Amino acid sequence: MTDHDLPVIAHWIDGAESAPTGGRTAPVYNPATGAVQAHVALAGEADIQAAIASASRGFAEWSGSSIAKRQSVLFAFRELLNARKGELAEILTAEHGKVLSDAMGEIARGQEVVELATGFPHLIKGAYSENASSGVDVYSLKQPLGVVGIISPFNFPAMVPMWFFPIALAAGNAVVLKPSEKDPSASLWLARLWKEAGLPAGAFTVLQGDKVAVDGLLEAPEVQSISFVGSTPIAQYIYETASKNGKRVQALGGAKNHMLVLPDADLDLVADSAVNAGFGAAGERCMAISVVLAVEPVADELIAKVTERITKLRIGNGADADEPDMGPLISGAHREKVASYVDIAEADGATIVVDGRGFSVDGHEEGFFFGPTLLDEVPTTSRAYTEEIFGPVLSVVRVNTYEEGLALINGGEFGNGTAIFTNDGGAARRFQHEVQVGMIGINVPIPVPVAYHSFGGWKKSLFGDAKAYGVHGFDFFTREKAVTSRWLDPATHGGINLGFPQNS
Template sequence: MSNNSVLANWIDGKLSLGASKNLSSVYNPATGEVIAQVALSSQEEIDAAIASAKKGFKEWSGYSIAKRQAVIFNFRELLNSRKEKLAEIITREHGKVLSDAMGEIARGQEIVELACGFPHLIKGAFSENASTGIDVYSIKQPLGVVGIISPFNFPAMVPMWFFPVALAAGNSVVLKPSEKNPSAALWLAQLWQEAGLPDGVFTVLNGDKLAVDGLLNSPDVASISFVGSTPIAKYIYETAAANGKRVQALGGAKNHMLVLPDADLDLVADQAINAGYGAAGERCMAISVVLAIDTIADKLIEKIKSRISQLRVGNGADKQEPDLGPLISQAHLEKVSGYVTIAEKDGAKVVVDGRNYSVENHQNGFFFGPTLLDQMPTDSKAYTEEIFGPVLSIVRINNFDEGVALINSGAFGNGTAIFTNDGGAARRFQNEIQVGMIGINVPIPVPVAYHSFGGWKNSLFGDAKAYGTQGFDFFTREKAVTSRWLDPAQHGGINLGFPQND
């Protein structure tokens, strides 16, 4: 791919460049080089994409369950055989190391595999003889055209949280990927075509806010699924809901790890490193705050610090794979650096400083080194806001109750973890904490495919969590049918009274 190539939309089963002259640069974050341009859709192209999806829905929703299932299984097999290529695309445009990109695909593929077994999850219910001679049953039907707006940090996995379920249920999909790394979405679209999905059923719409608003305001789009920052999630929710759409808008996070004195501190240090610095911290489930009981804080910090010194930062595509790669853009690098500066001014102690980090032969890359802050003030913006970078903050606390109160007082409620060998404390934690996803000695408690993903408070806006049974409920709507077939030998005659269950 050269920096002269222009990435187009995927409409009606083919690449469609359209007439848009509004281009946005796509970078390789490890080198800082522009590797492509993406065409940002005009209103005309937005309308064409939605119209194509509307047409595709009519065909796809008419497929038998068995035929839909076969297409989804074909996609699963193709993805499994070619996932290395998709990982290379992700690493090239996002920057995460190849093994992390492969891990992203594996977690997304779990949802594809869940969708392969969808017939059981879209069954209705039947009550025979609910009243004399009357049966009541329910049927689940697809919504129609559904919109997915995905973030830059997981260009394959997050769309796969939604589109396998949506397609299995009989909907057509319009996917609006991040303009920072759209190639994974286009690659997946072509894989769906090869798997046998009819043209128009999976559409990729590149663009900026105009494309987002086009999906939010179109009367032909029945639902919106979104993952991103909380301010945008709230905007998505309010705008889509005002237009009568179903919405699942997953927002930001500030995830804590509560460490009790009886915890295995070597395990804690390892997991704090993994959860705090993996994917350069660009995860909504990253641990960004460690709440350490003061009696063990110094010892834990030394263990984390010694492990940081062993981490290698570099180009995720290198043969000798580093531990973490660059951030997505120069602007985001400056934003993360700004939060560390704010924390320092507010009184935090910079134990390990990742600002002004340089990688040999990659001086123009967007690299930020793993950073460790101690004594983080809980009134600092660096504590209350999501940093979305490789910055781990230590907040010293006196006891379990103080830690729980601190977590519950936050605006977010995405994920949290406790590290302890005390089963009673762990049980209290899972019951008292006001967060949607909880780990007990597990730092990143992302649920498996047959459970659902989503937080509480400002981490989730809308009607349902992602994937699992809630995903199938979201992408279908239920009809209840009350049916009576009269026995020709028995006729009830006229009765003007209110129907009763006699």
């Protein structure tokens, strides 16, 4: 098959696949083989306008639907997703590279938000105060925003959109999803499922593309809000540009998550957790543990245990029947970027305990594989320590006290996730109070909150006031009206009073 024979992944507009109007496309790779398996359309101005116009029409119909109707569509989507999630997992593995079990785990975490959203009537109801003043009642209404934009990253092409769109749709909004151009097919699969569930055409729109599509959503006056997950520089750009254009924004950025290991911790539990949190999904997740802060004298023993576990990890094609533990990175360019950070660490004086550079898989030599990498004594001044690597690289930094480790965590520019491993309840309680991070694990390495809480960090890990899903999500995707009402009683009406209203 030649490059010209490969399929082109299209937009989803007006409830159907929509051929792109421009000629721009980008390659979509199979990361395990390195081969181009499709091309994805890159939206031009006409595509952007068509998508937004479709969503505006969809909003007019969907927002006018009864709560009961909206809830029935959400339940139908939940059932369809649960029945067919294996199909979606295969798409994720083919385009992202993650192993099938990890893809199924991604979908399961997205399903939690779908299930939360099915109970939305309780979460969007207003409040009522009778006789707030004599004969005056005051009540509030929660109404949808309108057309809302979601810009999702490559690492979770199903879960991250599901953090936002179930709640947005439950509240009566219309969604325009701009997926990553690196793994775009999951978005169309989800769009077809919404159509089958009974969602009106236009209420869920997919706009494929790159920065042109992103800027189109950020600047369009019809788009009322933007939800984003990605790197911190892009999150800041999204926040500043969308805010300048009068939109609500929840922009979740990058991370450099630390695990603080106290001397009393169970080191076997710590080693298992560090390997799972550092190398799961090939480290391509914002909640990955990047740095182990080992309070001496545990570092040597812990490094030995982690090294032993790394040597047993199986790396390969995530679609293989004999499923490996870890798949490839998303692209060749990203693999080179990850390798560059290991080069930096080595040049800055770190010890390379396990080196994943140059790793390849037999039969998949062109795949974008990078072996699990363990670094020791990484200088805290090195860019390999201060910047997000987003790959299977775990750094160990040795500290002498709890206070020294805490200061390193709090001194970083990110505040996404962190964990402490200890058997001392007092130390754990102190840590959760003193650490300046939004999501904390106590003997839990990846503390992603369940759906009825909310996801989001502090500092440069979150731009905007609203976190993802939970109560924050329903607050973000609705706006409140307050109504002050008086119905006059003809028997007691006393004429005109031009004074300022006051209680009597």
